[in-house]
Amino acid sequence: MDNLPKIEILPFPEDQYYKQAFDKKQIVLHHTASGRGSDGDYKHWLSNKERVSTSQIINQDGTCAQLFNSKWWGHHIGSTHANNLILNKESIAIEIDSWGGLTYDTKTREFKTYTGKVVPQNTVIEYDQSFRGYRFFERYTEAQIESVRKLLVYWSTQYKIPLTYNDGMWEVSQDALNKKPGIWTHVSYRKDKSDCHPQPELIAMLKRLC
Numbered sequence: 001m002d003n004l005p006k007i008e009i010l011p012f013p014e015d016q017y018y019k020q021a022f023d024k025k026q027i028v029l030h031h032t033a034s035g036r037g038s039d040g041d042y043k044h045w046l047s048n049k050e051r052v053s054t055s056q057i058i059n060q061d062g063t064c065a066q067l068f069n070s071k072w073w074g075h076h077i078g079s080t081h082a083n084n085l086i087l088n089k090e091s092i093a094i095e096i097d098s099w100g101g102l103t104y105d106t107k108t109r110e111f112k113t114y115t116g117k118v119v120p121q122n123t124v125i126e127y128d129q130s131f132r133g134y135r136f137f138e139r140y141t142e143a144q145i146e147s148v149r150k151l152l153v154y155w156s157t158q159y160k161i162p163l164t165y166n167d168g169m170w171e172v173s174q175d176a177l178n179k180k181p182g183i184w185t186h187v188s189y190r191k192d193k194s195d196c197h198p199q200p201e202l203i204a205m206l207k208r209l210c
Contacts, residue, residue, distance in 0.1 A: 004154055005064050005147035007056075010042060012067040017053050017074040018089075024159040025181040026091040027152060028076065028188075030054065031098040031140070031195040035117070038065040038097060051075055054093035056151065062143030070155060079189045081177050087189070090179065092155055096144050101134030101194050111136055125199055131170075132187060132194035140199055149205050152183060156209075163209040170198045183209075 032041050038057035042065065045053045053074035057065045068074070076093040077084055099113045102124060111119045125139045156163050162182050168175060169188045176188035183206065185196040196202065 003150060005058075005062055005150050007064045007066050009066045010038075012042075012053070013046070015049065015051075016045060017051055017068045017072055019068075019072050020089070021071045022073065022089040024070070024090060024092055024155070024161060025179060026087070026176070027155055027161055027183045028091050028093045029096065029148065029183070029185045029196045030076065030093060031096040031100050031197075032057065033098070033100040033114075033195065035099070036060060036097065038095075041095065041097075042067070052078075054095045056093075057095040057097060058144050058147050059097050060141050060144060062141070062147040064147060064151070070158070077186070077189050079177070081189070083177055083179060087177070087179065092159075094148060094151060096140055096148065096196065098140055098144075098195075099138040100197070101132070102136040102138060103134075104136055113138075125197075127197075131197055134194060134197075137194075137197045137199070140196075140202055142201070145202055145205050148202075149209070152209060165203075165207045165210065 034040050038059055041057055051074050053067055054076050055070045070092045073089050075088050077087050102111045102119055105112055111124045119138055123139050125137050127135050166182050169184050172191050173188045176184040186193045
């Protein structure tokens, strides 16, 4: 379909997610905090039986790896809130392939991931103020943001999920935790997470949706 990004359906065993359908009320944006490409995340999830997974992983070129249909569910929020289980069941999760938070090595003048990998400077965004413990993040690419947009519009139509921008999505939100329908990020549910970061291009896209 022209209104969807390019999607590759990966073989994902049914014991890695829950093949149970619930009314979908929220869409939750994550980033992987891992190296380039969906393959590593895919293999990591296959290596355990915790059923932690998302419907889609969006590669940096905008192509999507689909692990299971959006009507099913997997654990992805991990909150201690009483609503955690139902929040997972009633939401669709997207992982954006990105290293996430970075540190700057003043000796080598390089941006590095938590694993020590050097990230090119032209892929880094700097915030005036620290966000969830980091001033530097790997940027989400234009292609990734566009693929997120297409999925949000499609799922909004499929599941009647509102596209209204939530200003409070970049901090822990009682609205998100209390199951308010809409689009949220992992930081909306947990103070120990930094995905997603408030990249201006991502915010601009979200605000244009409605």
